[in-house]
Amino acid sequence: MKNILVTGGAGYIGSMTVKQLQENGLNPTVFDNLVYGHKESIAATLIQGDLATDKDKLEQVFKDTKFDAVIHFAGYAATGESMKNPYKYFYYNYVGGLNLAETMVRYGVRHIVFSSSCTVYGNVGKLPVGEDSPIDIVNVYGQTKYDFEKILDWYDQIYQIKSVRLRYFNACGAALDGSMGEDHNPEAHIIPNAIKAALSSIPFSLFGDDYPTKDGTCIRDYIHVLDLAQAHLKALDYLEKGGKTDYFNIGVGKGYSNKEVLEMVKKVSGKDLSVEVKPRRSGDANEIYADNTKAKKVLGWNPEHSDLETIVKSAYLWHSTHPNGYLSS
Numbered sequence: 001m002k003n004i005l006v007t008g009g010a011g012y013i014g015s016m017t018v019k020q021l022q023e024n025g026l027n028p029t030v031f032d033n034l035v036y037g038h039k040e041s042i043a044a045t046l047i048q049g050d051l052a053t054d055k056d057k058l059e060q061v062f063k064d065t066k067f068d069a070v071i072h073f074a075g076y077a078a079t080g081e082s083m084k085n086p087y088k089y090f091y092y093n094y095v096g097g098l099n100l101a102e103t104m105v106r107y108g109v110r111h112i113v114f115s116s117s118c119t120v121y122g123n124v125g126k127l128p129v130g131e132d133s134p135i136d137i138v139n140v141y142g143q144t145k146y147d148f149e150k151i152l153d154w155y156d157q158i159y160q161i162k163s164v165r166l167r168y169f170n171a172c173g174a175a176l177d178g179s180m181g182e183d184h185n186p187e188a189h190i191i192p193n194a195i196k197a198a199l200s201s202i203p204f205s206l207f208g209d210d211y212p213t214k215d216g217t218c219i220r221d222y223i224h225v226l227d228l229a230q231a232h233l234k235a236l237d238y239l240e241k242g243g244k245t246d247y248f249n250i251g252v253g254k255g256y257s258n259k260e261v262l263e264m265v266k267k268v269s270g271k272d273l274s275v276e277v278k279p280r281r282s283g284d285a286n287e288i289y290a291d292n293t294k295a296k297k298v299l300g301w302n303p304e305h306s307d308l309e310t311i312v313k314s315a316y317l318w319h320s321t322h323p324n325g326y327l328s329s
């Protein structure tokens with residue numbers, strides 16, 4: 001059985017991927033500092049440690065198990081926070097990634113799949129966004145993602161570590177049976193926040209309704225977390241078959257406006273939503289959605305659950321049955 005180290009595997013996307021790895025006969029070991037992760041979300045070996053500050057623990061994990069590949073989710077991921085606390089993002093995302101890459105070199109692990117982000121495209125010109133679109137770094141978080149992609153290029157050139165960098169669009173949705181889902185605190189994403197608003201009397205804050213889009217609200221590409229997790233399995237397979245270091249957009253290839261998302265939450269929940277329109281947030285692009293042709297063609301990946309209704313239904317099932325996330329009994 002293949003051993004896969006999953007950093008950040010107790011987080012939202014990581015835990016879904018761990019489950020899919022297990023369902024496909026692979027043996028994941030999770031390394032997570034549990035700052036945002038939940039040990040209840042996984043049924044796999046978990047080592048609680050921080051990639052940046054617990055180098056000895058990380059070393060021990062590689063000593064104990066011979067890994068065939070690494071999937072690197074661990075990192076801080078809030079765009080807004082990265083502009084208020086850049087040190088946290090530069091320190092943990094760079095040092096954590098570097099410690100991981102160095103340990104891989106020492107233990108001869110040659111394959112890594114890295115969670116990158118569509119945020120590296122910044123203020124997009126042409127839509128849909130292909131992998132050849134210009135890079136436009138508009139926040140510290142995006143800088144750390146892009147720089148680690150570049151660091152991985154050097155680790156390929158110098159140490160022949162092959163990497164797949166998956167540039168995710170907006171991860172969303174939950175396990176279809178509602179047993180696993182998004183449990184971020186604080187939560188910055190529209191779908192969980194709109195559902196939480198529908199389930200309570202708290203108004204939903206809509207940041208800007210005067211964008212130059214069809215209904216004045218931002219347009220995003222929403223990719224179901226199950227499809228996202230599947231992309232990691234495809235990427236591992238690609239590397240195992242000798243695939244070269246490369247990067248891929250992981251999005252569904254279609255955009256929905258914030259208002260369309262809110263309408264879907266109303267439809268699925270059967271509840272009205274009180275919406276407070278607030279000023280635009282700085283750094284929010286008007287419209288972005290992926291050209292996912294490359295991932296489909298090269299990785300053989302195909303999103304299956306990423307229509308908006310399935311996304312919102314699964315997320316609604318999770319949130320309505322888990323008001324306190326993984327701590328709900």
Ligand SMILES: NC(=O)c1ccc[n+]([C@@H]2O[C@H](COP(=O)([O-])OP(=O)(O)OC[C@H]3O[C@@H](n4cnc5c(N)ncnc54)[C@H](O)[C@@H]3O)[C@@H](O)[C@H]2O)c1
Nearest residue numbers: 008011012013033035036037050051074075077115117171
């Ligand atoms: N959620 C999205 O829409 C999205 C979009 C693009 C990219 N990404 C990237 O995907 C990855 C996973 O995102 P997520 O939404 O599952 O986030 P998450 O916060 O739920 O998961 C990240 C996990 O990493 C752990 N972690 C963070 N820093 C660590 C460190 N230094 N050492 C060990 N563990 C650490 C956290 O405790 C958490 O469990 C992140 O790298 C994020 O930047 C996410």
